[in-house]
Amino acid sequence: MIEYRNVRKVYGNGQDAVPAVRDISLQIKPGEVVVFLGPSGCGKTTLLRMTNKLEDISGGDILVDGRSIRELNPVQLRRSMGYVIQQIGLFPNKTIYENIAMIPRVLKWDKSKIDDRVAHLLKIVKLDPETYSDRYPAELSGGQQQRVGVARALAADPDILLMDEPFGAIDPINRDQIQDEFMRLQARLKKTIVFVSHDIHEAIKMADRIAIFRGGQLVQFDTPEMILTQPKNKFVSDFVGADRALKVLGLIRARDAMNTSPKNVIPAEMKSPEALDRLMEKNRKVGIVVENGKPVGYVTPKLLKFETGPVTDAAEPFQIFVEDDEPLREVLSSMLMDSMDFYCVVDDNGHFKGTITYQNIQDKIMEFYEDDTNE
Numbered sequence: 598m599i600e601y602r603n604v605r606k607v608y609g610n611g612q613d614a615v616p617a618v619r620d621i622s623l624q625i626k627p628g629e630v631v632v633f634l635g636p637s638g639c640g641k642t643t644l645l646r647m648t649n650k651l652e653d654i655s656g657g658d659i660l661v662d663g664r665s666i667r668e669l670n671p672v673q674l675r676r677s678m679g680y681v682i683q684q685i686g687l688f689p690n691k692t693i694y695e696n697i698a699m700i701p702r703v704l705k706w707d708k709s710k711i712d713d714r715v716a717h718l719l720k721i722v723k724l725d726p727e728t729y730s731d732r733y734p735a736e737l738s739g740g741q742q743q744r745v746g747v748a749r750a751l752a753a754d755p756d757i758l759l760m761d762e763p764f765g766a767i768d769p770i771n772r773d774q775i776q777d778e779f780m781r782l783q784a785r786l787k788k789t790i791v792f793v794s795h796d797i798h799e800a801i802k803m804a805d806r807i808a809i810f811r812g813g814q815l816v817q818f819d820t821p822e823m824i825l826t827q828p829k830n831k832f833v834s835d836f837v838g839a840d841r842a843l844k845v846l847g848l849i850r851a852r853d854a855m856n857t858s859p860k861n862v863i864p865a866e867m868k869s870p871e872a873l874d875r876l877m878e879k880n881r882k883v884g885i886v887v888e889n890g891k892p893v894g895y896v897t898p899k900l901l902k903f904e905t906g907p908v909t910d911a912a913e914p915f916q917i918f919v920e921d922d923e924p925l926r927e928v929l930s931s932m933l934m935d936s937m938d939f940y941c942v943v944d945d946n947g948h949f950k951g952t953i954t955y956q957n958i959q960d961k962i963m964e965f966y967e968d969d970t971n972e
């Protein structure tokens with residue numbers, strides 16, 4: 598748990614004094630990812646750097662697990678928090694192994710324990726230890742160096758990670774991928790993460806909660822859903838962007854919008870004439886054939902008309918399935934490129950979970966905004 602209590606920071610003094618952080622109070626829960634978001638100069642980096650005493654506090658206090666950092670030795674405090682920055686900060690004349698092993702060596706771990714830890718960390722950031730351990734940072738791409746930066750920050754298994762625009766210098770495609778990998782890693786590691794960003798997309802994707810700053814003050818501290826649907830003022834809504842309905846689509850998963858009991862499911866054992874009757878009776882243009890819990894294809898009255906055998910003989914295979922955790926943005930994007938009126942939603946094992954239509958997506962979005970207007 599990290600608790601900021603009325604934290605202030607003033608750079609310089611007298612006439613030259615610059616108030617960079619003004620009276621910030623917020624709490625970050627264990628295992629939570631909080632993104633500090635805001636325009637350049639709003640004080641987010643300063644607040645992050647005060648957390649591990651890279652900057653002194655001018656007023657107020659920061660408590661880590663209930664202890665004021667004022668009482669803690671800066672070196673020990675920094676060792677207990679991993680720190681990742683945009684410029685990566687790897688030592689160019691040390692190998693990847695030596696870069697990652699730095700803190701474990703300071704902590705006087707056994708050589709074999711360090712070897713194991715470095716190999717393990719390289720694997721979890723998707724770099725092959727055999728290939729990369731003995732290389733120098735300059736022999737790696739920017740994205741690979743940033744992975745090493747993450748591995749190094751995790752070396753001594755700190756509970757807290759401070760990350761200052763860690764993926765900011767990576768090109769958009771690799772950035773997206775490294776963000777995805779990092780979130781998968783976090784789902785396992787459950788670190789408490791303070792993450793500085795000025796990119797709203799990144800914040801929505803990574804954060805459990807987003808703290809939006811302006812001119813050294815905290816404007817809103819909320820979940821991505823709340824920031825998008827209930828921005829506190831014009832500054833937040835402008836910062837989030839006019840396309841916030843589209844951004845909401847990136848947050849909601851197919852499973853949250855799907856129809857879980859569609860009426861057009863046809864069991865694979867059924868004969869085609871019976872299936873045709875079922876479609877006519879329910880006034881459906883398409884039936885979903887389900888065998889052993891999995892959608893194996895679709896049938897239409899046209900496909901069934903002259904068939905007498907099992908419905909599976911008449912069925913056409915689906916071209917696309919939607920995974921239940923797929924964001925609605927991607928589902929809608931496929932829908933717009935495709936002539937299907939609906940998709941089957943499946944779980945990891947391909948089991949049928951429901952169907953999703955354009956209408957389901959629209960209804961879900963409206964639900965979000967209804968909550969908004971009810972407030």
Ligand SMILES: Nc1ncnc2c1ncn2[C@@H]1O[C@H](COP(=O)(O)OP(=O)(O)OP(=O)(O)O)[C@@H](O)[C@H]1O
Pocket residue numbers: 608609615616617635636637638639640641642643644795
């Ligand atoms: N060492 C310093 N000396 C004097 N002023 C500083 C110093 N560091 C930061 N500032 C000022 O404090 C304010 C907050 O800076 P900070 O770096 O925390 O902002 P930021 O939101 O992280 O911006 P960016 O996204 O551009 O890094 C700015 O006005 C900045 O100019």
